[in-house]
Amino acid sequence: MNKQQLANKIWESANKMRSKIEANEYKDYILGFIFYKYISDVEITHLLGLGYTTDTLYEVREPVYPDPDNASAPFDDEETVKDLEEQIDNIKTDIGYFIPYTDLFSTWLELGSDFDVSNVRDALNAFNNRRIGKTHEKVFKGIFDTLRTGLSKLGGTAGEQTKAIRDLLNLIKDIPTDNKEDYDALGFIYEYLIENFAANAGKKAGEFYTPHEVSLLMSEIVAYHLRDRKEIKIYDPTSGSGSLLINIGKSAARYMGTGNNIAYYAQELKQNTYNLTRMNLVMRGIKANMIETRCGDTLEDDWPYFSEDDKGVKIEGTYDPLYVDAVVSNPPYSQNWDPDGKENDDRYSGYGVAPKSKADYAFLLHDLYHIKSDGIMTIILPHGVLFRGGEEGEIRRNLIERNRIDAIIGLPANIFFGTGIPTIIMVLKKNRINDDVLIIDASKGFEKAGKSNKLRASDIRRITDTVIDRRDVPKYSRKVNREEIRANDYNLNIPRYVDSSEPAETWDIYAQMFGGIPNIELDALSEYWTAFPKLRRSLFLARSTEYSEVTTDDIKTTVCRSDDVSAFREKYRTAFDDFSDYLYTELIEGWETVHTASEESVLSANIFKRLENISLIDPYEAYQLLDNEWSTISADLESMHSEGFEAVKQVDPNMVLKKKGNEDIEVQDGWKGHILPFELVQSAYLSEDIEKISIMESRIAEIDSETNELFESLSEDDKENPFVNDDKTAFVAAEVKKAIKAKEVSIEVLEVLKKYDKLITEQKSIAKNVKKAREDLHEKTKETIEILTDEQACEMLRAKWINRLCGELAGLPDAVVNTFTAKIQALAQKYSETLSEVDEDIRRIESELGSMLEELTGSEFDMAGLQELKKLFGI
Structure with missing residues (x-):
């Protein structure tokens, strides 16, 4: 299965397994065990590279020292001890830690029924106490504390705990950890689980998770600013799960060509969340020397100016104020803090100190302090920071006058887990070439996702492009100069500068009394008249200098048949005429070299280029259509990359859960295409079989209709007979047969019953044939997929990946014309009667x-x- 299918399976099972344990707590167990699997697998890969085999891994162990309390106990001789200690030191130096064979994740699985919770507890204790290399202690020390201390919550007895852990180990055992492909299955699954736990954790979700879409938006803005740098430092002072940092690293690496020159700095207050940060960073393959993390209060205990030794003593000569290329953060909103004495803190000097009850600007100024002179920061804050007065108003004034605020992005409400308050992203820089502030109202661009709102890919792209190009877009964004902000007393409330509200409906009194359509209302459709320059004259005749009247009773036909609209459709069709072939060449012929992480950007750039000179079509809407399909396409490509092209011709057992006693067990229910859906293959190669089944099912429906008519032909007295059900709504088949045999009803009723019985007999026979035909079709579909030629398989991929997308893109001009037609019809109807x-x-x-x-x-x-x-x- 691909990474999305595996992630879904793990989440569904994990959510059931956690029983009464809170989602916020259970995440620490499953994510902790995933991390332990990861470091176990990393060590195995390292050892195999040193010449060990799967049969000799057991030799990787700790030495057995003499037992002073039991002189007869076996122990290793000095030479063996020396060899083992040297071996362990080398492993610690190479990968940062050491796990003996007996404590590897894979060994736990091999133990089967001999596995016990004590295996885990002993291994985690030993890892923390003696198995971490000196150079990696900051990364690994205490990283399993939350998991280790919480094992007892998995059950009331050791046996219950053992079963719960064994179930967890078996659940996550198939997660790939080698990341050999150009996609990160482990990271995807880890992020997917964190997001789903966050969705179930209520208000506590904000402590550890920033929605992926918001994280991606911030990352794209930051990465573009850093696009020309060869090495960068990035910092999150309220790091949570670390997803913000990771997404910035991934976005920046696309410009840099590598992620090896990115240093990650993270600080987090809560210990269990701090552990998540470290796990997440390590599992992305980031080298330990590029990770600096701290567990502490960001506002009270700023990044240390000096490194510390093992006892916490500052080491002279290690002064480092930490200036980075980018800071990103999603701090807790409007929390209390201690501002006493902070006026002398370099972080707040020249700006002011945030009020005691609201630390929002304290976090912002902290972030700003730590960026380099050419750096950038993005921070998520509650909407109130834009207009609240007092100390916050003074800080806002100083930020404006010192030209630090680059952009303000208003986000949709209810976009964060656990809170529905309006939020913004503020972008700040220390040295800016502009002296205005770009204000964006992106509050209306989202889709509903359950109880929350979610940014779509097109929303993220629209915002990012607007920030990068500093665009003025009516009802969406505007560059506001400092004089205007001063005139508003430094109030940055978005509606003051960008009015995104829909215009109020107006009614022209003259037109209401005397008829005609006001030209001013027609002029409001100027973008359409620019695209269709002759159409206005075809639709309207001037009644005066101020009013016009419709010249046709069939507006839709007039619009659709106009030369302007025909030219518009043809221009669009020509622009996309070879798009299907382009996609075939790019994705199918070149499937082996497609980089799924970056290919969507390549395809979207192609779409935007094709739409450059075509008015009325929103390129972001077209991009969204691509993104809607991309998750399917990329998942299929990932399967093909890891399994080869033959994966397209593969079928898998269709496993479903069925009840057996009190347990849900997986059983096979037929087959399913590994990549190709059965329905798609059937429509292409087995249409005759489908048609035969359709004809039989139609006859079954006809029989239902005919039996209903027969029933309705009975009189109310006839319906009192036993061959009618208690509700007096239908025949009872078994009783009908008895009545026919007994012949105790009138001849007319007897004829009705005989017809009914004949129809039901026919229906049962057809239903049996349908079932058999569907079973045969299922098997034929399986066989058809398995014997596809490469050429046929490619055509099936075209049908799945390309035809649907191209069909939806082809519908965009129709949508524009229909919208325009509806607007004209509404105007005509509005003033149709005086x-x-x-x-x-x-x-x-x-x-x-x-x-x-x-x-x-x-x-x-x-x-x-x-x-x-x-x-x-x-x-």
Whole structure:
């Protein structure tokens, strides 16, 4: 299975296994064991590279020293001890730690029923106490403390704990850790699990996770700023799981060509979250000498100016104020802190000190202090920092006057786990060539994802491009000069500068009274008239200098048949005429060399290029269509990279969960395509079989209709018979047969029952045939996939990857034309009837009503009532 399928399986199982344990706690267990698997696998790979084999790994062990309390106990001789100690020291030097064969993750699995929770507890204790290399202690020391101390929560007894751990080990054993491909399966699964645990952890999620989409947005902005550098330092002072740092590293590495020259600095207050940071960084293959982490309060205990020895004593000559190329952070919002004495702190000097009840600007100024003169920082903050007064207003004024704020991005509400408050991303630099502030209102660009909102790929790309190009986009973004900000008393509230609200509906009084469409409302569609220069004259005739009228009763046909719209469609079609072949060459013919991590950027650049001279089509909408398909395409490519092209022709057992007693067990239920969906192959090669099944199923539906008609032909008295169910809604088949045999009903009813029985017999026979046909089709599909030629397999990939995407892209011009047509029709309808015409209709109806009332006759009381009714209508 690909990494997404494996991640889904692990998450679903883990969520069931955690039972009553809080998601925020259980994540520490499963993620801790994944990390232990990773470092075990790294050591095995290292040892195999040294010449060990899978059969000699058991030789990797710790020496057995003499036991002073048991002189008869076996022990190693001095030479063996010396050799083993040297071997262990070499391993620690090479990879930073040592794990003996008996404590490797794979060995735990091999123990089977002999495995015990004590194996884990002893191994984790030994790792922390004596198995970490001196040069790697900052990275690994205490990294398993949360896991080690929490084992008891996995069960009330040792047996329960053992079973829970064994289940976990078996759940994660298939996670690949070698990262040989150009994609990171381990990192993907780790991030996926963290995100899902965050979604289930409520307010506590903010302590360790920034949504991936927000993280990616910040990373793209930062990486572009650093694009020309050969080596960089990046820092997150509230690192959580470390995902922000990792995403920046990945984005920056695309520009740098390598990630080996990126140094990572992280600080985190909570010990268990700090451990997550370190695990996540190490598992991405980042070398230990490029990782510097601290567990401590960022605001109270700034990055150490001096390194410390083992006893915490500062080492002279190691002064380092830590200036980095980029700082990214998602600090806790508006938390309390201690500002006493901070006015003399270099971090806040020249700006001011944040109030005691809101540390937001304390974090911001901390971040700003640590970037180099040509560095950049991005920070997530609550919306209130833009307009709150007092000390925060003073800090904001100083930031503006010192030209530090580069951009402000308003994010959608409810985008972070555990809080629905509006948030922003603020981008700051120390030395800027601009003296304005780019303000972006991106609050309306998102999709619903369960209870939360989520940035789409197109939203991220739109924001990033706007920041990089510093674009002014109506109702979306604007560069605001310092004079305007001063005039607003340094209030940076986004609606003051960018009005993203929809225009209020207006009604022209003259047009309401006398008809016609106001030209000013037609002018509001200027982008369409620019694209369709002749169409306005085809649709409208001038009534005066200010008003026009529609010239056609069929607006849609007039629009669709116009030369302008035809030219628009043709220009778009020509631009994408060879796009399908381009994708085939890029993705299918060249599948072996496709880099899935960067290929989407290549394809999106191609789409943007094709749309350069085509108006009305939103290139970001086209990009979103690509991204919607890319997750499927990239997952398939990853499978092909790791398994070869034959993976396309492979089928897998379709495993489903079924109840057996009190347990869910996996059993096979047929087959499924490893890459090619059965339905896709059936439509291409087995359409006749599908058609035969469809005909039979249609006949089954017809029989249902016919039996319903027969039932409705019965009288209410006939429905009291036993051959009708208690609800009086349908026949009872078994009782129908008895009634036919008994012949105790009228001839007419007997005929109805015989017809029903015949139809049901036919239906059962057809249903049996359908079941058999579907089973045969399933087997034929399996065989068809397995015997596909390479050429056929490639065409199937085209159908799966390319045809759907190209079809959706081809629909974009239609969507534009339909939107435009709907706007014109709405305007025409809006002013189609004047108020005077409405008044005339009312008078006419009243007159007709009066005439009809005059013709009525009745009693004295009836006529009196009619007379009063006429008064009410004014007749």
